[in-house]
Amino acid sequence: MRLLLKTTAIALALTAAAGSVKAAGHGGVEVLHWWTSGGEAAALNVLKDDLEGQGIGWTDMPVAGGGGEQAMTVLRARVTAGNAPTAVQGLGFDIIDWAKQGALANLNDVAAAEGWDAVVPAALQHFAKVDGVWVSAPVNVHSTNWVWANKSVLDANGISVPETWEDFAAAMETLAAAGVTPIAHGGQAWQEATVFDAVAMSTLGPDGYKAAFIDLDPEALGSDAMKEAFDRMAVIRANVDENFSGRDWNLATAMVINGEAGFQMMGDWAKGEFLNAGQVPGEDFLCFRFPGTQSQVTFNADQFMMFDQGGSVSTEQAALASAILSPSFQSAFNVVKGSVPARTDVSDADFDACGKQGIADLAAAASSGNLFGSMAHGHANEAAVKNAMYDVITAHFNGEFDSETAVEELVTAVEIAQ
Ligand code: GAL
Numbered sequence: 001m002r003l004l005l006k007t008t009a010i011a012l013a014l015t016a017a018a019g020s021v022k023a024a025g026h027g028g029v030e031v032l033h034w035w036t037s038g039g040e041a042a043a044l045n046v047l048k049d050d051l052e053g054q055g056i057g058w059t060d061m062p063v064a065g066g067g068g069e070q071a072m073t074v075l076r077a078r079v080t081a082g083n084a085p086t087a088v089q090g091l092g093f094d095i096i097d098w099a100k101q102g103a104l105a106n107l108n109d110v111a112a113a114e115g116w117d118a119v120v121p122a123a124l125q126h127f128a129k130v131d132g133v134w135v136s137a138p139v140n141v142h143s144t145n146w147v148w149a150n151k152s153v154l155d156a157n158g159i160s161v162p163e164t165w166e167d168f169a170a171a172m173e174t175l176a177a178a179g180v181t182p183i184a185h186g187g188q189a190w191q192e193a194t195v196f197d198a199v200a201m202s203t204l205g206p207d208g209y210k211a212a213f214i215d216l217d218p219e220a221l222g223s224d225a226m227k228e229a230f231d232r233m234a235v236i237r238a239n240v241d242e243n244f245s246g247r248d249w250n251l252a253t254a255m256v257i258n259g260e261a262g263f264q265m266m267g268d269w270a271k272g273e274f275l276n277a278g279q280v281p282g283e284d285f286l287c288f289r290f291p292g293t294q295s296q297v298t299f300n301a302d303q304f305m306m307f308d309q310g311g312s313v314s315t316e317q318a319a320l321a322s323a324i325l326s327p328s329f330q331s332a333f334n335v336v337k338g339s340v341p342a343r344t345d346v347s348d349a350d351f352d353a354c355g356k357q358g359i360a361d362l363a364a365a366a367s368s369g370n371l372f373g374s375m376a377h378g379h380a381n382e383a384a385v386k387n388a389m390y391d392v393i394t395a396h397f398n399g400e401f402d403s404e405t406a407v408e409e410l411v412t413a414v415e416i417a418q
Pocket of ligand 1 (some may be wrong): 035300301377
């Protein structure tokens with residue numbers, strides 16, 4: 001059923017796209033993205049307005065589905081049909097993949113004119129500049145190891161911000177006893193993997209996370225610490241409500257916003273939903289790093305890949321790239337989106353408490369060797385490996401494997417996927 005719905009959504013998106021190409025035409029851009037929740041759409045409007053202010057038309061090509069899996073399916077179909085959109089939201093290894101296929105335009109002129117090399121962090125350049133060529137424009141830096149909490153629910157139950165896994169487990173128990181859903185969760189593979197990013201970081205530690213998810217070391221993948229990560233996932237699974245299956249991430253965020261649930265483990269795009277609902281950090285909701293990962297940042301950066309339209313980069317593509325990298329846009333957009341700037345020279349003055357923490361955490365993690373690409377959001381490994389991990393994590397979450405079997409399956413699945 002879910003597959004059918006997805007296929008229908010993709011078919012509709014493709015039909016819409018066929019009609020929209022002309023509209024994009026000359027003087028405009030067609031932008032494929034998956035920013036369809038309330039908070040995401042509010043952030044996207046900052047970009048649309050910026051471009052429209054420059055007289056550049058915007059043809060919107062939204063493909064719903066958190067994490068972008070469906071958007072990438074539509075993209076592949078469009079490219080195969082010889083009808084690539086002008087600009088496409090992309091993540092990590094997917095960008096490198098499209099660049100290696102020769103599908104992306106060369107942005108080196110605009111990058112050189114605007115000095116991107118000096119202001120975009122090295123961790124992002126790794127995915128934006130492939131073989132010396134800038135192929136995409138980084139919009140932001142998100143990170144996945146956050147927890148979001150309803151402040152009055154926590155206060156009413158005498159719970160303070162958990163520092164350790166044991167604190168967190170105790171808080172879940174208290175909420176369950178009080179009849180509140182401890183964890184708001186959406187049962188979709190990418191969401192389970194997002195939770196796993198933080199949980200595995202807490203049990204494996206930074207070296208173990210890197211060894212397992214980035215270096216794909218079979219020993220780290222098959223370690224006792226990995227089994228413990230799966231054990232913790234089982235505890236989390238026991239603390240979600242019975243309707244979690246298939247729920248979209250923003251609906252899970254809404255459960256925390258309206259006090260139905262205590263916590264959500266999700267990337268900082270969740271903050272966009274709290275802000276969109278008029279909530280204030282520190283007053284209505286809390287943001288904190290997943291217990292045991294306070295010094296680490298698992299990041300993913302949204303970028304816009306510029307697809308080669310048969311020649312050099314178009315004026316509109318260059319204008320879009322330039323608008324995205326402008327310091328004022330980087331502040332205005334990321335304040336709304338929940339992410340932090342993709343440049344190191346943007347002031348944190350306009351950011352709220354969570355945003356200021358995000359900016360400081362990112363800088364500290366980058367300089368102390370604690371910044372790692374997110375496994376769940378395509379910044380640790382290519383799609384085949386990521387999807388192999390998704391399958392095991394989600395099967396375990398849904399009770400198909402116990403933790404010991406999940407560890408064995410993980411080692412095997414990753415070996416096969418490489
Ligand atoms: C991430 C993306 C975010 C947000 C999230 C949920 O992959 O980086 O910007 O959109 O998915 O859709």
